Amino acid sequence: MSMLNAMRQKSAKAERSCVAPGEAGCDPVSDEANGPRRDTESTGSGLLQAVLTRENLRQAWKRVKANKGAAGVDGLDIDQTARHLVTAWPTIRDQLLLGTYRPKPVRRVTIPKPDGGERELGIPTVTDRLIQQALLQVLQPILDPTFSEHSYGFRPGRRAHDAILAAQGYIQSGRRIVVDVDLEKFFDRVNHDILIDRLRKRIDDAGIIRLIRAYLNSGILRDGVVLERYQGTPQGGPLSPLLANVLLDEVDKVLEQHGHCFARYADDCNVYVRSRKAGERVMALLRKCYGKLRLKVNEAKSAVASVTGRKFLGYSFWFAKEGVKRRVANKPMATFKQRVRQLTRRSGGRSMAEVIERLKPYLLGWKAYFGLAQTPGVWRTLDEWLRHRLRAIQLKHWKRGSTIYRELANLGATEHVAKRVAGNSHCWWRNSNGDIKRVLTIAYFDKLGVPRLS
Template identity: 40%
Template structure:
């Protein structure tokens, strides 16, 4: 397609000039590399970070500025004209067709490349000054060794971004602070480990990423099983494999036991709801032969809601039973060693 051809032309023209600290949508680079680079800089003493938030970046890219930047390296007017047409492609909102005056269209092979080219202009500022930073698409952290230096760097770079690139910084979401588990970059936080008189920094799964995981699992494991049990199980397992693949390097440094327990409780709830009558619950629990009949009877005939019952049912519907039914856990997916994904965000089901 025309988009693929344009994407290839731009990639070949700009790849040699992109910053070594830029990791998004580039060959042989990915999110894991970016996260490792953050840890490397932290271990060198750059523990103050500017978490830069560009307000609605993909919607606010200035077409004139982008075309000006492109024209400096792309001398073929036909290519520039095609890119202009791509940027001005009609979008339909509320039934009305309009040609956007700012922003880059999302979706398709061409989409991330013009944005990366414009942000490469931003990358030049810290690169030329020897300032450490790490960028994946519009997700960027700039580093310093002290709070004072971090504020000084921010003042300088923010002026350039707003006055030269015509982009807006979301000042409410942009923050300056010491690297920690609360720092969020590509879904990870960062933890300092003191080991044999040496300091190491490692990635961990950020709390917001854990919350998003639970939100997604709630959707995938609808208690009513509208897609049927086997289809639900398959979609759940596929998603969890991808999620574990992406977060593997963070899972290694933090416990996910609390979420695995929550997942098992969620699965128990599915079956307790599926066995609608108390008598059916009792018979099905008895068949598992993991506990005495009296306990099975108490759980089955309890007046508690299914979610509360699911907590006590762990003595009967054990994690071994759940695994035997074919449901994966984070721990199992991690230990089996599924091939890592390399995406900026975890895969969705």
């Protein structure tokens, strides 16, 4: 029996036996922080039952499975969790309806950021990712329409590119000063009580609120020790971005009331104004707004500055004759080159096909995000630099002058070119930018499946 079949089999019985709105609950939990409970005044069973419907769970499982991801603290991956839930889900479902379910702690991991640096994630168990995803699918259609039009992060039909284009439009309209505020460890500093208060103003559902409180209070496993958590909503769970938008929407609404032009993606917000004096006033306003939410502005990384001196979501802006243009900011460009060097090391002992196989997904992903940059000359330069590195790998793989001569001849090189390249067989880097370019051409690398950036 599959996990989803087990959910279906239990569904009708569980839905008949659950307590209806206004009826007395079973074994109420006295401490709200420990998890959700059902109480006699609760109006929350409606939304909670919507979360646990067969179709919603089916869609949630489909999304969790598609996202793959690592195991949580229980050590169970996707397939193992599916087998576990065949027998465990009916009990978990009853606990969710009765308010006795306890989420497991999240597992703390560190991943590299796209533009350099590192980001800490909290990985829930696959079971908790399923429940959070089911919650998200019910809550997002309710909450998302209430959010600011200037908010772009983790919202249906919106993406980072939309925020970047909006920022470019504000700059083009003459707003050449940006108020760039960096929040210090935002996801780790979210105040639970303030967040729950803002949620209650939008969702009149005690069961849902208490379940979210339970997730906020679940501990963190670090170095084999479970640490209690009194603040923060760790990145890594499906629900965290929605909760972040609930909290930060309050600041968005204040900026809207003052008529400001801004773009926010998650905790990354830039406000565009026409003068430095206006920028300082906005900065003071933002400090006040974030202070009310118990969030801390990182003064070292925040500034009121010219738009050309700051980056937004990995992009920076420059002024051309035709108007404002987009380009990849310096830091993510340096990170890109460093990663390509790692993937194309000549000392790796890998064949050309193996190098391309590892390189291809990184190039495609990077191009998909940074392809919005309006710098065709930069793309052509990067393409040539990349092919230069790949030609050097091929020369090292061939090693001997006789092998180089034979392989180039097989690829259609003239005798003159093949001899010149083969005669300098040990200077791989210098040799890879000379006559060999006539043979290992752009079309050659296209045929091998190397993506072009230009």
